[in-house]
Amino acid sequence: MNNILKYSSKLFFLGLAASAIALATNVPATAEETPQAGQELVNRADGQWIKDATGWWFKYPDGTYPKNQWKQINSRYYYFNNQGYITTGWKQLTGFNKHKEVSWYYFDPTNGDMKTGWQAINGKWYYFDPTEGYMLTGVKQIGAPGVRKYYYLHPTNGDMQTGWHKLPHSYANGETIYYWRYFDPEDGHRVEGWRKIDGDWYHFTRGMGVMSSSAWNGQYYLKEDGKMAHDETLLIRGKYYTFNSDGIVTSVKEK
Template sequence: MSSLISDFPLHRLRITFVTLDIINLQGEDKMRKNVKKIQPVLFVLLAALWMAMYSRTALAQDMNAAEDFGGKTETLSEQEELGGWRQDPWGWRYYTADGGYYVSQWKFIDNEWYYLKQDGYRATGWLQQGRSWYYLNENGVMATGWLLEENTWYYMKSSGAMATGWLLDGNTWYYLKDNGKMVTGWYQDGRTWYYLKNSGAMATGWLQEGSIWYYLKSSGAMATGWLYNGNTWYYLKDNGVMVTGWFQEGRTWYYLKGSGAMATGWIEDRNKWYYLQSDGAMLEEAWIGKYYVNQSGVWTKTR
């Protein structure tokens, strides 16, 4: 305050002091009259002094506030524009126009979602909120859609929540484990087996692994037992493997070609002839026209 007073133009006060000395010389009556005239002058001078002190104090406060925003002095309208992202050695915070910052909440900024932690810094990496997991990239942006993290694929819903279980994306089904990791290869759900390709897409139709064939239904479930596909019958074991060659079901024999298709009519196997009826069952001890097959189903030339 002393520095503020020292800067005030004190020569104006000297005029008042000189006037008071003159009043003392002219007597008390004149002094009373002149004092009444001087009172407004004193009031104006004191008001001017107070305003000067207030202006200096307000300026100092503005300077301190400017230093808090990086040492730059701004007008009020300019300070209102200081809200937004600001970086310090510990990360990024999102500031309000009055210099505060958001904490413990999601913020939608420039068409992207961010999460501001309890200390105000934006989150990156995996974030758990309740029972849901989210992923924020290195810029703090919430991920949606497919996410590749450490050679593992995840799927983040439009809400940002990590998907688990069966997922239909476009026209393709995928399966995500409880930890969100996309499944590839064979996967058992309950008592049913499914196959997920290297892309994670659920397989349907015929599937070859090495020299072995499987069939996945339109639901993705692995087929077992008799399968009618494309006007042809096939047989798949309990483990889903397609059968070729001779196959016995109950007391009945069937023959499945190398393609897996069930044979009908006459077939030759190891220089022997057999006859398969229209339902695929091998005929035994019976005549087919002028040909006879024995109890093993083999055509006997002697009869």
């Protein structure tokens, strides 16, 4: 991408005179070399970080500075605004590299580096693309291969959702049907299989996480509201089934 620039990790220090004395070293860049609270100046082979009363900006050797663009410095991405200062907090921007859509990004409130992966922000969880940093929305499969799970990220705000949600599923024939799904209240993953919720047992299909309803699952029956039948007698397809406290059928009678 034309407006993404990557820089070496060599350090350069200013002398007491007005001109800079460049001291090349083989020391790799560390986290402390990025903008930190209390740090006023950090030199680079091709420029230097400078902090003034407004914020951090990056000065090239010729006195110019990046603005209105993404910039990669020591493997971290920053976005410089129209005045040349790093962006912090939430910002809606056109992406870089493969992602060219306008999306939400989050930049560290202090350092200004673009955040990726799971981030807790103001008490809510968000997930940002691990490579390009844009905020994900909708139902997404997240995690390492073999342990990936589905999560529901608010379609507009992006914050991780938990509990019950009725979500659409589109089929190849163009039909869209809404199904109830349940997302774990602790870590937000989509539940599959059996789960006890508020004192009642429910079953969610494997692979899709759809709540089973008006259907048998082995010897158990899931009612229209998804709850497993127990301690009751129900009329199911012309027969009366009586269920005990464990949900097992104890008798069947013709209507």
